[in-house]
Amino acid sequence: MSFARTFLIYFTIAFMIVLPVHAKDVVLKEPPKSLDQFYPPHSKQPKWTQQMHKLSNHFGGVFINLKEKDFENVDKHADKLVEEYKKTSEMVPEWEEYFDLKAAEAFAAAAKTHDMKKAGKASGDLGKTCGKCHAEHQISVWTKYHWPSFHKIKVTDPSSEKEVEFDKFMKQISGSFKSMRVNFGEGQYDRAAKALKAFKSEYMELKSTCSKCHTNDDVKRFYVGGDAETAFQGLAKELNAEKPDPGNFWKNVGLVGKTGCKNCHLTHRTYSKIKEIWEEK
Amino acid sequence: MNLFTRLLNLLIALGCFAIAGIALAYFFINEKFEWIPEPILELAREKDLLEKPEAKRCADCHKDIYDAWKKSRHSISWTSKTYIEASENRTKEKCLACHIPESVKGEKPSPRLDRRDEGIYCVSCHFVDGKMNGPYDLVAPPHPTYRNPEYVRSGFCGSCHQKTFKEWKATKEEDTCQDCHMPRTQARLTQKFGLNLLHKKKGVGNHRFLHGEISEKDILMEASFQDNYFNISLLNKTVPHGVPTADNGDPRLYLYFTFYNSEGEEVDRAKEILAPQQDTALPFNKKVNFRYRLFDPINRVSVVLKYQPAWSKEKELVWEKTVQP
Numbered sequence: 001m002s003f004a005r006t007f008l009i010y011f012t013i014a015f016m017i018v019l020p021v022h023a024k025d026v027v028l029k030e031p032p033k034s035l036d037q038f039y040p041p042h043s044k045q046p047k048w049t050q051q052m053h054k055l056s057n058h059f060g061g062v063f064i065n066l067k068e069k070d071f072e073n074v075d076k077h078a079d080k081l082v083e084e085y086k087k088t089s090e091m092v093p094e095w096e097e098y099f100d101l102k103a104a105e106a107f108a109a110a111a112k113t114h115d116m117k118k119a120g121k122a123s124g125d126l127g128k129t130c131g132k133c134h135a136e137h138q139i140s141v142w143t144k145y146h147w148p149s150f151h152k153i154k155v156t157d158p159s160s161e162k163e164v165e166f167d168k169f170m171k172q173i174s175g176s177f178k179s180m181r182v183n184f185g186e187g188q189y190d191r192a193a194k195a196l197k198a199f200k201s202e203y204m205e206l207k208s209t210c211s212k213c214h215t216n217d218d219v220k221r222f223y224v225g226g227d228a229e230t231a232f233q234g235l236a237k238e239l240n241a242e243k244p245d246p247g248n249f250w251k252n253v254g255l256v257g258k259t260g261c262k263n264c265h266l267t268h269r270t271y272s273k274i275k276e277i278w279e280e281k
Numbered sequence: 282m283n284l285f286t287r288l289l290n291l292l293i294a295l296g297c298f299a300i301a302g303i304a305l306a307y308f309f310i311n312e313k314f315e316w317i318p319e320p321i322l323e324l325a326r327e328k329d330l331l332e333k334p335e336a337k338r339c340a341d342c343h344k345d346i347y348d349a350w351k352k353s354r355h356s357i358s359w360t361s362k363t364y365i366e367a368s369e370n371r372t373k374e375k376c377l378a379c380h381i382p383e384s385v386k387g388e389k390p391s392p393r394l395d396r397r398d399e400g401i402y403c404v405s406c407h408f409v410d411g412k413m414n415g416p417y418d419l420v421a422p423p424h425p426t427y428r429n430p431e432y433v434r435s436g437f438c439g440s441c442h443q444k445t446f447k448e449w450k451a452t453k454e455e456d457t458c459q460d461c462h463m464p465r466t467q468a469r470l471t472q473k474f475g476l477n478l479l480h481k482k483k484g485v486g487n488h489r490f491l492h493g494e495i496s497e498k499d500i501l502m503e504a505s506f507q508d509n510y511f512n513i514s515l516l517n518k519t520v521p522h523g524v525p526t527a528d529n530g531d532p533r534l535y536l537y538f539t540f541y542n543s544e545g546e547e548v549d550r551a552k553e554i555l556a557p558q559q560d561t562a563l564p565f566n567k568k569v570n571f572r573y574r575l576f577d578p579i580n581r582v583s584v585v586l587k588y589q590p591a592w593s594k595e596k597e598l599v600w601e602k603t604v605q606p
Contacts, residue, residue, distance in 0.1 A: 040372045040374075041369065041370055041371075041372040152369070156531075158552065158554055159552075161535070190576060193574065197551070201552070201554065204554070204559050204561070205554070205559070207558055207559045207560065208531050208556060208558040208559055211529065211531065211558040212367065213373070213375075215375045215528075215529060217444075217560075220558075221560075240574055
């Protein structure tokens with residue numbers, strides 16, 4: 001085999017290995033179990049987030065005080081940064097390798113020269129360690145610890161009055177919505193009117209569901225508020241009319257879908273899906 | 282004078298002194314407590330009472346109030362199964378302030394770190410800024426109590442029951458939360474033997490915090506048939522806030538309709554859920570109308586109203602009526 005062919009084979013293999021990086025795939029890895037202890041319900045406070053804020057404050061504190069020529073506080077923040085950085089590196093064993101204690105110490109030493117340029121230059125190596133971990137885990141951590149698990153929520157089915165799983169309820173409500181649309185499309189207006197009754201009561205039940213987490217009534221009214229109420233009235237009016245107007249009917253269908261379903265799905269569905277996959281494992 | 286007569290006279294004199302002493306103490310404690318010198322009161326003070334004691338310690342004297350509170354929802358605000366489930370094992374931060382309040386004083390309280398199992402207890406409401414507060418100024422030798430008029434005003438309850446307070450305020454009714462939920466009876470504040478004799482009876486609020494006995498006289502119904510529609514209206518006539526009401530719980534009224542034809546056969550059913558979280562609770566003194574399309578000829582409609590408190594899966598019957606065209 002000639003050198004050129006060998007080189008070509010190895011180059012192709014190497015290129016294929018590198019290729020996924022260029023493809024900009026987003027990989028969300030579930031955070032390690034050891035992080036659980038720093039978030040509710042295992043901890044009363046979101047300690048990991050608080051720790052990140054501490055690091056950020058001391059890192060920022062160095063530059064703010066350098067700018068203000070308050071060198072005493074520059075030194076304090078530099079020392080505290082190293083101390084907290086070291087402490088953080090020991091909190092989650094699986095992430096230990098993201099931390100570079102030498103880079104932190106080098107930054108602190110540079111900061112203590114009180115020379116902005118030197119501190120700026122030394123901050124690069126340290127900043128990279130933060131950036132790498134954030135790039136790989138920040139969204140995962142938000143998803144796992146800051147978003148609710150919808151599939152854990154129970155909803156009272158207005159028909160049976162029994163508590164059902166959230167996911168099951170969403171399938172049910174989707175079925176009622178579909179039943180109304182399909183029957184209307186077939187000209188079965190009485191059936192569509194009955195399906196609307198079921199759909200509306202299920203839809204209104206979602207207000208109670210929002211209240212399980214949100215104390216502010218404006219939240220639930222954003223999704224299931226005045227616009228949805230008007231749309232429901234419009235739908236009922238058409239379905240009870242002698243000759244329903246398809247234009248009005250479909251306009252109101254669109255309004256219900258847009259104000260409630262779409263807005264809520266855009267806000268919550270992505271994170272809920274990811275959590276569901278992680279929790280199914 | 283023989284010995285027996287002397288002894289008898291002595292006993293009579295001692296008895297008279299004792300009665301006079303009790304009468305004098307009764308007079309000073311109940312009428313002129315400000316005349317009692319502070320050093321004398323200091324001798325009777327029990328210092329631990331001003332160090333946020335557990336509810337059981339308060340029960341040493343205020344047994345009747347303690348017993349009533351123990352039966353209330355306030356006493357289990359941290360330990361109730363419903364709360365634990367709804368708060369995902371007490372992890373929802375939004376619930377803490379009102380389920381374990383540090384000190385209630387007219388605005389949303391802060392949650393406390395100690396004695397959480399006691400829920401909303403004596404100290405939460407009566408121990409404010411290092412002093413024991415209540416609706417009366419009292420000498421109460423073990424601890425002084427300072428009168429705060431807020432204790433008989435709705436705003437005090439509104440610290441936590443904010444939405445209900447707003448609903449009540451909008452009605453402009455004079456009856457306060459305490460008038461209905463803590464009705465007063467003439468009773469002694471303390472049951473401790475000795476001390477109870479020294480305290481005059483006063484209006485004492487029911488610390489069980491009475492809750493929702495609603496009936497036919499509270500929720501009125503009107504119904505009629507028109508063309509192929511059944512129209513019905515409900516009116517909350519007597520309760521000066523939404524029925525039901527809650528800030529974060531999910532109490533409900535269920536209104537059931539069963540439609541029968543002339544053969545007595547059931548031909549249709551309908552239901553309404555009246556719940557604060559769905560913005561469908563019955564407002565005070567304002568008719569709420571419902572309209573049902575009748576798909577078949579109807580001879581009779583059975584209307585049933587049931588109530589389900591936030592903490593229960595069971596429903597209680599409020600009333601049941603039959604309407605005919």
